[in-house]
Amino acid sequence: MRISCANLKKDYSQLHAVNGVSISAEENRITCIVGRSGAGKSTLIRLLSLLEKADSGEVLYDGSRVDNLRQKEILSMRRSMGMIFQSFNLFSSRNVLKNVLYPLEVAKVAKHEAVRTAYSLLEMVGLADKAHDSISSLSGGQKQRVAIARSLVLSPKVLFCDEATSALDPQSTKDILQLIKSIQRELNLTVVMVTHQMEVVKSVCDYLVVMEDGRVIEEGEAQEHFANPRSDTLAMFLRDMMVGSDDEIKADYYLQFLGDVTEKPILSILSRKYNLDFNIKAGGTRNGGSKTMELGGLYVDIAGNEEDKRAAMKELREMSVKAVELTGKEGVR
Ligand SMILES: Nc1ncnc2c1ncn2[C@@H]1O[C@H](COP(=O)(O)OP(=O)(O)OP(=O)(O)O)[C@@H](O)[C@H]1O
Ligand SMILES: [Mg+2]
Structure with missing residues (x-):
């Protein structure tokens, strides 16, 4: 699925957090949005993932406008996207398996099928043997693996990542990025990744978007811009x-x-x-x-x-x- 936007704007009182952004994240590739702290990266990814509504402009999925849909349609649309964050956002009261099961429960998927799906994803992220462990017993990298498994149980077409590796040590960062890259290929996902870590961009980015003060100041094929940065x-x-x-x-x-x-x-x-x-x-x-x-x-x-x-x-x-x-x-x- 192609995720794009046209002239998106979002203000927080006087501040132009996102100020006229038009980008396109193509299918089957990893688009990275980079920029200094406060550049508007998280705001932009919240708008693109329909977590928040823009003041003006449009969000389009495969060319069709989606930001103006009714709340109910937006909620069902949001099921076709996975999202992972720096803070993992897991339920500490549920064990690993039950965290991964959660979206399937909400979607009212039959129990036996849900458990089968959850296990296959835990397998994919290498945590099947920890299904019954508590979240608090896991390392940061393992927690992010659970979050990734959970974000994928409803077979999304898009994975949004906001600083998904920023809380991890360098080795876990590498492992998680490798995992995201291999999942992206296997499932043909569109990945939109926000990060302030250049190491992340270096290792996985196909298409690069650089933001500053709510605007896109540079974008293009990652390797080309690495070789010859404009900004x-x-x-x-x-x-x-x-x-x-x-x-x-x-x-x-x-x-x-x-x-x-x-x-x-x-x-x-x-x-x-x-x-x-x-x-x-x-x-x-x-x-x-x-x-x-x-x-x-x-x-x-x-x-x-x-x-x-x-x-x-x-x-x-x-x-x-x-x-x-x-x-x-x-x-x-
Ligand atoms: N809910 C909010 N209410 C008020 N101001 C906000 C809100 N969210 C973001 N902002 C402001 O909007 C600007 C952009 O914030 P945003 O979180 O998008 O930046 P960022 O590029 O993700 O930064 P970081 O790298 O620190 O995560 C900042 O100045 C921030 O303080
Ligand atoms: Mg941010």
Whole structure:
């Protein structure tokens, strides 16, 4: 199922949480929505999943408008979507199996069939042996597996994930992402994933949407935008992914480039041509998600006259090097 929206807007008093967003999440792929805290990602996913109503604009499933349906129809529509959250939202009073059974009970599915379905999903997420365990005895990763199993029992066509791995340790994060990816392929799901973790995006994203201040500031095929980020926000996310969060590094510019540019002595060429001094503070290269893509990043101070600096930056950009001016800019998180 294709999930799309046109000119969606949602205000909270004076604040434009979502401010004119039009995107499309295609079938059989993982669309990731990234952005700083407060960018409007969760609000957008709540609007797309019909948990909340927009002030204006449209939500469409397979091209048909759904946000204006009656409450009863919306409720039945919501059954065809799975949703998982950072906080798992499980019932602590119910054991693992009974959590997974819950949506089937609400949908009044016959008991024996419901139990069979629940077990097959627990099998799929690798927790069949824990069916009778209490939720409190599980690890975070296991809890998210239960939530995933529960979200899939009514055979949804779409899975919405809001920071599904943000509360997990790095290994559980990897496992859960792997699970989501394999389930997505197996069940041909449309997955819409909101996250502020670039590592998540790197490992699973097909289509990337970058949000800032309630708007989409960049979107497209993930690998392409990884290689050549258009916005400072995405460039900064990639920087964090490559070198970790690094408030200690003080530099004027962050330069991000793709593999083959790394091979050329571009800085010394520019240094001679424009009579500039490049002082490299930190940096390195790292695989950016695909086998063929090496990402490089350098923190540099540049000394010289302003006009020459601007000319050098222009030339860098023509070589597809993304130059982000760091002075006076906050980090991503
Ligand atoms: N129910 C609400 N009432 C009032 N303001 C809200 C509500 N929900 C969100 N906001 C505000 O709307 C803006 C967008 O919030 P949202 O939760 O969508 O951001 P986000 O991108 O998901 O951030 P985070 O990465 O921190 O989860 C924020 O400024 C937030 O404070
Ligand atoms: Mg959020």
